[in-house]
Amino acid sequence: MGEGELYIDGLWARASAGGRREVVNPYDASVVTTVAEADAGDVDRAVRAARRAFDDGEWAGSPTRRRADLLRRVHDLLLRDREEIARTETLDTGKTLAEARIDVEDVANTFRYFGELAGKDGGRVVDVGPDVLSRVVYEPIGVCALIAPWNYPLLQASWKVAPALAAGNTFVLKPSEVTPLTTIAMIRLIEEAGAPPGVANLVLGSGATVGAALTGHPGVDLVSFTGGLATGRSIMAEAAGGPKNIALELGGKNPNVVFADADFDAAVDNALNAAFLHSGQVCSAGSRLIVEDALHDRFVDVLARRAGAIRLGDGMADGTESGPLSSAGHREKVERLIAVGREEGARLVTGGGRPADPALGRGFFLEPTVFADCDRSMRIVQEEVFGPVVTVERFGTEDEAVALANDTRYGLAGGVWTSDASRAQRVARRLRHGTVWINDFHPYVPQAEWGGFGESGVGRELGPTGLREYQEAKHIYQNL
Numbered sequence: 001m002g003e004g005e006l007y008i009d010g011l012w013a014r015a016s017a018g019g020r021r022e023v024v025n026p027y028d029a030s031v032v033t034t035v036a037e038a039d040a041g042d043v044d045r046a047v048r049a050a051r052r053a054f055d056d057g058e059w060a061g062s063p064t065r066r067r068a069d070l071l072r073r074v075h076d077l078l079l080r081d082r083e084e085i086a087r088t089e090t091l092d093t094g095k096t097l098a099e100a101r102i103d104v105e106d107v108a109n110t111f112r113y114f115g116e117l118a119g120k121d122g123g124r125v126v127d128v129g130p131d132v133l134s135r136v137v138y139e140p141i142g143v144c145a146l147i148a149p150w151n152y153p154l155l156q157a158s159w160k161v162a163p164a165l166a167a168g169n170t171f172v173l174k175p176s177e178v179t180p181l182t183t184i185a186m187i188r189l190i191e192e193a194g195a196p197p198g199v200a201n202l203v204l205g206s207g208a209t210v211g212a213a214l215t216g217h218p219g220v221d222l223v224s225f226t227g228g229l230a231t232g233r234s235i236m237a238e239a240a241g242g243p244k245n246i247a248l249e250l251g252g253k254n255p256n257v258v259f260a261d262a263d264f265d266a267a268v269d270n271a272l273n274a275a276f277l278h279s280g281q282v283c284s285a286g287s288r289l290i291v292e293d294a295l296h297d298r299f300v301d302v303l304a305r306r307a308g309a310i311r312l313g314d315g316m317a318d319g320t321e322s323g324p325l326s327s328a329g330h331r332e333k334v335e336r337l338i339a340v341g342r343e344e345g346a347r348l349v350t351g352g353g354r355p356a357d358p359a360l361g362r363g364f365f366l367e368p369t370v371f372a373d374c375d376r377s378m379r380i381v382q383e384e385v386f387g388p389v390v391t392v393e394r395f396g397t398e399d400e401a402v403a404l405a406n407d408t409r410y411g412l413a414g415g416v417w418t419s420d421a422s423r424a425q426r427v428a429r430r431l432r433h434g435t436v437w438i439n440d441f442h443p444y445v446p447q448a449e450w451g452g453f454g455e456s457g458v459g460r461e462l463g464p465t466g467l468r469e470y471q472e473a474k475h476i477y478q479n480l
């Protein structure tokens with residue numbers, strides 16, 4: 001790790017006060033390594049470095065071709081180091097190696113996409129008349145504070161870092177204190193790809209100290225945050241004081257609607273993947289199944305049997321289908337919500353506890369859990385659990401299905417299962433969610449926007465809008 005794990009002004013540094021934090025493997029609670037724990041002084045140095053690098057204009061004013069080339073090199077380097085980075089992600093998060101490998105490829109593609117987009121983005125000419133040249137150009141915003149969560153540490157960071165760089169900004173990135181390792185690797189690759197000193201900066205540490213110092217810093221022009229609703233609210237309130245530009249990707253309580261005419265096997269397979277991918281620690285997890293009456297009992301029966309058979313284990317091992325939760329504290333939070341579900345009268349069909357297998361005893365495992373006979377008044381149906389827990393509600397008519405699916409403060413994503421193509425499109429348009437999958441769940445592409453309606457967030461990542469979040473529009477009007 002060279003001179004330390006903070007990256008400030010082109011140098012790897014230790015925390016100025018000497019702080020260290022343990023990084024824990026959630027599979028067996030062992031300590032993987034320790035990393036620097038920054039403080040507000042380190043954050044201040046990082047923001048000042050980013051400010052200087054932005055103001056000197058070398059990066060912000062560089063031709064888009066140069067930025068596109070840098071992002072392309074990062075793409076290539078990520079693929080070069082794919083296996084090592086995927087292994088690190090599995091150690092840090094507990095997710096399976098197969099999932100981590102896909103994450104790294106997706107991250108590489110995100111860099112490539114935003115590099116190509118920046119290279120093509122020529123702004124707009126507005127036709128005012130023959131005597132006027134009116135152009136809208138897009139310029140970088142300035143210094144970006146980028147805050148990422150622990151469930152997809154590398155992926156979520158890349159959705160911010162790649163467009164921020166493509167647009168010509170400088171940034172200070174803070175990953176989650178729970179999972180910092182692959183972000184360090186990514187910043188090393190950005191350095192290797194040739195980013196000038198001060199353009200990319202990395203600080204590590206707690207949200208309360210390092211995160212708050214970063215989002216509250218007066219030298220920051222934009223805050224882009226992915227994480228929980230409560231944290232997002234406090235960051236937005238803080239940003240109002242600037243005011244600073246803000247983008248928020250928050251939680252979800254995502255419906256997965258299954259009509260009786262759906263392909264049964266595909267719907268069950270995908271309902272399992274929707275709910276239990278990465279032990280349900282996915283913002284777009286299909287954690288609310290909404291199943292048509294005629295199919296309901298059979299669906300719940302097969303779903304529960306299949307959920308009970310998911311092979312839990314070490315993400316590094318072949319054959320493991322699902323890993324542990326990210327931390328002991330997070331598992332306790334999920335267990336409290338499972339207890340609430342039971343008290344509310346939801347019917348526990350499978351799971352609900354820690355696995356009996358002694359080989360899993362040291363890790364932060366929980367059994368895949370299915371609650372049936374749920375209704376919209378229950379907290380287990382309304383609150384984001386962010387764990388391996390799915391609730392099942394039932395419906396009779398299409399209108400009822402849509403009403404249940406939209407009955408949430410969130411609005412991140414949803415799924416529709418039916419063999420009726422016109423119904424699929426009709427229902428998709430009526431859902432108040434940022435992404436709707438039809439006869440599928442979870443895929444995304446960097447070319448298409450990602451983000452939430454309602455309390456799932458403000459703004460969009462990915463796609464052309466995801467680049468615009470990091471740009472100011474400027475109108476240049478010239479009398480000829």
Ligand code: NAD
Pocket residue numbers: 147148149150151152156174175176177205206207208210211212213215226227228229231232234235249250251252282283284384386412451452456457
């Ligand atoms: P969190 O809100 O606890 O933390 C997210 C990040 O914010 C971490 O880096 C943390 O250190 C930092 N932070 C915490 N308090 C802060 C403060 N006061 N000021 C500045 N930074 C602060 O969230 P988490 O538990 O890491 O992540 C899980 C949440 O993230 C879930 O709610 C999930 O739905 C959401 N999420 C959303 C998306 C999306 O695309 N919408 C993607 C992934 C995760």
